[in-house]
Amino acid sequence: MNWTAIAAIYRYEMARFFRTLAQSFLSPVISTSLYFVVFGAAIGSRIQEVEGVPYGAFIVPGLIMLTVMTQGMTNASFGIYFPKFMGTIYEILSAPVNFLEIVIGYVGAAATKALFIGVVILATSALFVDLTIAHPLAMVLFLVLTCVSFALMGFIIGIWARSFEQLQLIPLLVVTPLVFLGGSFYSISMLPPFWQTVTLFNPVVYLISGFRWAFFDQADVPVGLSLLAIAGFTALCLAIVGWIFRTGWRLRD
Amino acid sequence: MTSILSIKDLRKTYDGGFEALRGATLDIREGEILALLGPNGAGKTTLISTVCGITKLTSGTVTVGGFDIQSEYRAARGLIGLVPQELTLEPFETVFNTVRLSRGLFGKRRNDALLEEVLKKLSLWDKRNAQIRELSGGMKRRVLIAKALSHEPRVLFLDEPTAGVDVELRKDMWEVVADLRDSGVTVILTTHYIEEAEAMADRIAVIAKGEILLVEDKDHLMQQMGQKELEVQLTDTLAAVPEALDSYDLRLGEGGKSLIYTYDTRAERTGITALLNDVAAAGLTLADVQTRQSSLEDIFVTLVNDARPQEAAQ
Numbered sequence: 001m002n003w004t005a006i007a008a009i010y011r012y013e014m015a016r017f018f019r020t021l022a023q024s025f026l027s028p029v030i031s032t033s034l035y036f037v038v039f040g041a042a043i044g045s046r047i048q049e050v051e052g053v054p055y056g057a058f059i060v061p062g063l064i065m066l067t068v069m070t071q072g073m074t075n076a077s078f079g080i081y082f083p084k085f086m087g088t089i090y091e092i093l094s095a096p097v098n099f100l101e102i103v104i105g106y107v108g109a110a111a112t113k114a115l116f117i118g119v120v121i122l123a124t125s126a127l128f129v130d131l132t133i134a135h136p137l138a139m140v141l142f143l144v145l146t147c148v149s150f151a152l153m154g155f156i157i158g159i160w161a162r163s164f165e166q167l168q169l170i171p172l173l174v175v176t177p178l179v180f181l182g183g184s185f186y187s188i189s190m191l192p193p194f195w196q197t198v199t200l201f202n203p204v205v206y207l208i209s210g211f212r213w214a215f216f217d218q219a220d221v222p223v224g225l226s227l228l229a230i231a232g233f234t235a236l237c238l239a240i241v242g243w244i245f246r247t248g249w250r251l252r253d
Numbered sequence: 254m255t256s257i258l259s260i261k262d263l264r265k266t267y268d269g270g271f272e273a274l275r276g277a278t279l280d281i282r283e284g285e286i287l288a289l290l291g292p293n294g295a296g297k298t299t300l301i302s303t304v305c306g307i308t309k310l311t312s313g314t315v316t317v318g319g320f321d322i323q324s325e326y327r328a329a330r331g332l333i334g335l336v337p338q339e340l341t342l343e344p345f346e347t348v349f350n351t352v353r354l355s356r357g358l359f360g361k362r363r364n365d366a367l368l369e370e371v372l373k374k375l376s377l378w379d380k381r382n383a384q385i386r387e388l389s390g391g392m393k394r395r396v397l398i399a400k401a402l403s404h405e406p407r408v409l410f411l412d413e414p415t416a417g418v419d420v421e422l423r424k425d426m427w428e429v430v431a432d433l434r435d436s437g438v439t440v441i442l443t444t445h446y447i448e449e450a451e452a453m454a455d456r457i458a459v460i461a462k463g464e465i466l467l468v469e470d471k472d473h474l475m476q477q478m479g480q481k482e483l484e485v486q487l488t489d490t491l492a493a494v495p496e497a498l499d500s501y502d503l504r505l506g507e508g509g510k511s512l513i514y515t516y517d518t519r520a521e522r523t524g525i526t527a528l529l530n531d532v533a534a535a536g537l538t539l540a541d542v543q544t545r546q547s548s549l550e551d552i553f554v555t556l557v558n559d560a561r562p563q564e565a566a567q
């Protein structure tokens with residue numbers, strides 16, 4: 001393994017993030033606060049509790065997941081698409097690195113940024129509501145796996161995309177709806193039975209449910225299923241990345 | 254001399270079916286400056302991209318420092334620095350960061366002293382904290398060179414280093430290349446200007462339509478290039494070159510019906526006037542006279558003609 005190269009990519013990608021640290025830090029703080037104003041105060045005054053958890057606290061895991069998924073994905077897709085678009089990818093393709101090292105560098109940086117934002121949201125939320133975390137280790141595991149798997153997916157999208165439109169297509173048309181309908185702001189037990197069944201086909205439901213279980217010790221679906229879902233999704237992304245690695249798809253003519 | 258880069262029967266067919274390299278073969282000696290001369294579309298960039306691992310080869314073999322670029326790509330690529338044809342740099346990045354990234358990518362330990370030396374040599378040290386977008390075209394080209402040198406390559410590819418660069422900067426570039434050679438780096442540069450190949454290279458390889466047509470020492474090539482042939486057609490048929498014309502080193506043409514004189518167009522005197530006078534004095538009658546370029550010259554004329562329209566369009 002060329003660890004020096006991995007570190008170089010990682011540091012270079014992180015440097016961009018740190019240059020705009022104030023912005024990277026402030027925007028999740030502000031958006032989280034807004035969510036609390038809208039959902040916590042407006043809706044929360046009508047929905048007091050969900051399954052014994054105050055509504056304000058109930059939305060925290062969903063809010064973190066929502067942000068972490070979209071951030072991890074867009075960071076990674078942009079991170080690899082931008083060099084392709086600018087032409088600077090030539091250097092990565094001609095360097096003595098293998099694809100795994102490239103993936104670790106880019107996906108690692110994108111996942112780190114997403115994780116950072118997730119932690120900022122968690123800290124901001126703690127200012128608004130009382131939070132107890134029932135299973136801290138599981139919480140960290142779910143959070144990290146989500147950051148990594150969505151960054152992996154973003155990486156694949158970034159390699160696949162041939163234009164900025166394509167770059168935004170999948171996040172916009174597929175991921176955002178799935179994430180919003182994934183039970184970030186409600187428990188699926190609140191839905192009519194038919195929609196409960198439909199919802200079970202949405203993989204994001206399993207991730208949010210598992211993450212919420214780590215906080216409140218209650219879940220929409222069994223936590224084992226959640227773990228299986230996130231592990232399966234990560235494995236699927238890794239398999240696709242491995243295939244890209246072998247074929248040089250959309251990277252090398 | 255040993256060859257540091259060896260390209261054998263290299264073929265590259267792009268996905269669309271276009272065959273950009275049709276069995277290119279080329280050996281590059283350690284420490285030389287080789288100019289790859291050819292018109293736009295000849296396959297120069299494709300050749301470089303394939304050697305560097307940016308495009309996949311269709312068939313053939315390439316070794317760098319004895320390492321195969323496919324099975325031993327890490328060792329092979331580690332020896333190569335690439336300065337691409339296009340000024341591909343991230344506009345908001347600083348000079349120093351982008352150069353440091355290059356060194357790291359090639360697995361070399363951080364060494365800011367060396368980067369300082371490289372940047373100073375390329376007159377970029379003052380600009381180390383500037384963003385790329387603030388730099389002129391010539392400086393951007395030098396940043397690309399600095400990136401390539403940051404990981405101490407033994408072979409450096411310069412793809413059209415002076416394209417779109419004014420005369421003054423072109424001379425600067427020639428000096429940079431000479432310095433590189435003095436430091437022991439093997440340099441392969443592409444160009445579609447004969448004059449540029451002449452000014453910089455030790456050897457010149459001519460590429461057209463994906464094939465290497467010839468590889469020659471520059472001096473030898475330039476000597477041949479200036480040569481032309483004058484064919485004097487006669488009304489008489491000769492059995493041998495008349496003794497009176499011995500000093501001209503003539504050849505007898507087909508069927509003894511003409512005399513062929515080889516001369517250097519760049520010499521102060523071509524000797525044509527004297528020859529024609531002496532031919533008449535020898536009692537021969539001229540039927541016709543024609544001149545032609547050596548076959549090599551023909552190649553270059555085609556090259557230059559091919560290159561001109563694109564230049565005008567730029």
Ligand SMILES: Nc1ncnc2c1ncn2[C@@H]1O[C@H](COP(=O)(O)OP(=O)(O)O)[C@@H](O)[C@H]1O
Binds near residue numbers: 269273
């Ligand atoms: N990615 C590509 N896909 C298809 N054809 C290409 C590609 N890149 C270059 N070509 C074609 O291959 C030929 C050689 O191109 P190139 O190597 O860039 O020439 P040069 O650098 O000598 O100007 C050209 O005809 C060009 O159109």
Ligand SMILES: [Mg+2]
Binds near residue numbers: 299338413
């Ligand atoms: Mg070219």
